[in-house]
Amino acid sequence: MDRIVVSGGGRLCGEVQVSGSKNATLALMAAALLAEGETVLRNVPRLRDVDAMLQLLAALGARAGWDESVPGTLRISGDGVDRPEAPYDLVRRMRASFMVLGPLVARFGRGRVSEPGGCAIGVRPVDQHVKGLEALGAKVELTHGYVEATSERLRGARVAFDVCTVNGTQNVMMAACLADGETVLENAAREPEVIELAAALGEMGARIEGAGTSRIEIEGVRRLRGVDHVVSGDRIEAGTLLAAGVATRGDVRLRGVDARVMEATIEKLRETGAEIEVDESGIRARAFDAPRGVDVVTAPYPGFATDMQSQLMAVLCVSAGSSVVTETVFENRFMHVPELLRLGADIGVTGRTAHVRGVPRLMGAPVMATDLRASAGLIVAALAAEGETEVSRVYHIDRGYERIEEKLRSLGARIRRVRESEGEA
Numbered sequence: 372m373d374r375i376v377v378s379g380g381g382r383l384c385g386e387v388q389v390s391g392s393k394n395a396t397l398a399l400m401a402a403a404l405l406a407e408g409e410t411v412l413r414n415v416p417r418l419r420d421v422d423a424m425l426q427l428l429a430a431l432g433a434r435a436g437w438d439e440s441v442p443g444t445l446r447i448s449g450d451g452v453d454r455p456e457a458p459y460d461l462v463r464r465m466r467a468s469f470m471v472l473g474p475l476v477a478r479f480g481r482g483r484v485s486e487p488g489g490c491a492i493g494v495r496p497v498d499q500h501v502k503g504l505e506a507l508g509a510k511v512e513l514t515h516g517y518v519e520a521t522s523e524r525l526r527g528a529r530v531a532f533d534v535c536t537v538n539g540t541q542n543v544m545m546a547a548c549l550a551d552g553e554t555v556l557e558n559a560a561r562e563p564e565v566i567e568l569a570a571a572l573g574e575m576g577a578r579i580e581g582a583g584t585s586r587i588e589i590e591g592v593r594r595l596r597g598v599d600h601v602v603s604g605d606r607i608e609a610g611t612l613l614a615a616g617v618a619t620r621g622d623v624r625l626r627g628v629d630a631r632v633m634e635a636t637i638e639k640l641r642e643t644g645a646e647i648e649v650d651e652s653g654i655r656a657r658a659f660d661a662p663r664g665v666d667v668v669t670a671p672y673p674g675f676a677t678d679m680q681s682q683l684m685a686v687l688c689v690s691a692g693s694s695v696v697t698e699t700v701f702e703n704r705f706m707h708v709p710e711l712l713r714l715g716a717d718i719g720v721t722g723r724t725a726h727v728r729g730v731p732r733l734m735g736a737p738v739m740a741t742d743l744r745a746s747a748g749l750i751v752a753a754l755a756a757e758g759e760t761e762v763s764r765v766y767h768i769d770r771g772y773e774r775i776e777e778k779l780r781s782l783g784a785r786i787r788r789v790r791e792s793e794g795e796a
């Protein structure tokens with residue numbers, strides 16, 4: 372397994388282009404199954420998760436792949452789907468795969484997708500996805516670890532989600548596009564990825580109102596057609612890079628991301644004392660002294676993103692004060708804490724709350740990545756730490772960050788990837 376080695380303590384300075392949004396891409400890839408003809412997705416990041424979704428689409432019988440003539444471009448057509456079954460070995464690697472169920476049952480009348488099962492950060496059930504599809508008239512059975520949904524023709528319904536779920540909202544919204552009649556989603560997720568998916572579905576011919584609010588209305592149509600869509604910049608990658616700039620008291624400028632979807636992150640970093648400027652050319656973060664300690668509570672959008680929690684915690688580890696970090700979305704999202712302690716951080720965890728007391732400096736040490744965003748937090752901490760940090764199991768980070776070490780090196784970081792083969796003793 373590859374490792375990333377960071378020689379920390381230097382300031383990050385410079386400008387970098389943010390890649391396309393992983394989470395928007397995964398939902399859009401599922402949506403392509405709904406449309407007749409070819410869907411083209413541009414500005415797509417080359418990530419393990421995107422490749423996993425491509426593998427899944429191909430397993431269904433769809434035509435899906437990179438257009439090697441145009442970097443960052445996927446071409447997908449669901450017309451050839453003849454095996455609407457998503458196998459366990461693919462779904463367990465990438466739970467967003469579950470989002471193909473709505474499109475499959477809506478367009479092909481049947482979908483059979485393995486229960487994703489839990490993951491490192493939590494149980495992550497899919498009961499709300501099932502609730503929504505059943506409300507649309509699908510017959511849903513849970514057998515031998517698979518969720519099978521069948522329906523002659525879905526019909527519009529009112530769906531009130533018990534919890535705010537991003538992929539649940541997306542899954543049911545996609546299915547409702549081809550249902551007969553009107554669907555209303557209450558307590559829908561408001562994330563930018565929901566808005567972007569609804570916009571692309573609209574380009575396909577769907578009739579959706581209210582995306583971005585907690586009430587989304589969908590008027591079903593008979594068919595959708597493929598579109599050519601440019602994926603927006605990744606707000607979590609952008610937030611991670613800003614956090615790295617602040618943690619190292621640097622001066623980082625980002626291009627290719629819309630600051631309007633990052634308000635909670637920007638405001639929280641400003642609260643630490645960082646100077647963050649937003650203009651038409653992008654976002655600039657500068658810090659001159661140790662960050663101030665701040666309190667943060669993660670929440671569904673537009674609250675502070677749970678996907679930014681570990682990266683902010685890394686900043687707070689080198690703050691001049693104390694902070695309280697409360698994780699309300701997932702039940703086990705502090706696995707970066709033991710690794711941060713190895714770097715000399717001072718953190719105490721009680722349930723879903725972490726108390727962080729800033730230390731003057733972190734000291735490099737070998738650490739292990741446990742999940743995608745925890746590993747991002749470790750990289751941010753390593754950049755601020757004195758000395759060398761080796762992060763193992765970086766396949767976690769490759770799931771959601773495209774060429775992270777290249778981007779950071781372009782900002783002056785002393786960081787390199789040790790390939791498994793060359794790294795073996």
Ligand code: EPZ
Nearest residue numbers: 394467495496497498499500534535536537538678700701
């Ligand atoms: C999406 O996951 C993102 N993934 C996650 O990003 C992100 O952390 C999460 O939203 C929250 O913002 C993708 O978009 C591919 P949820 P999702 O359903 O949709 C509970 C990353 O790092 N829940 O909004 O799966 C669930 O247990 C990833 O890029 C149910 O109870 O998350 C959790 O506590 C990690 N029943 C809460 O809702 C359900 O049926 C929010 O989860 C569904 C969810």
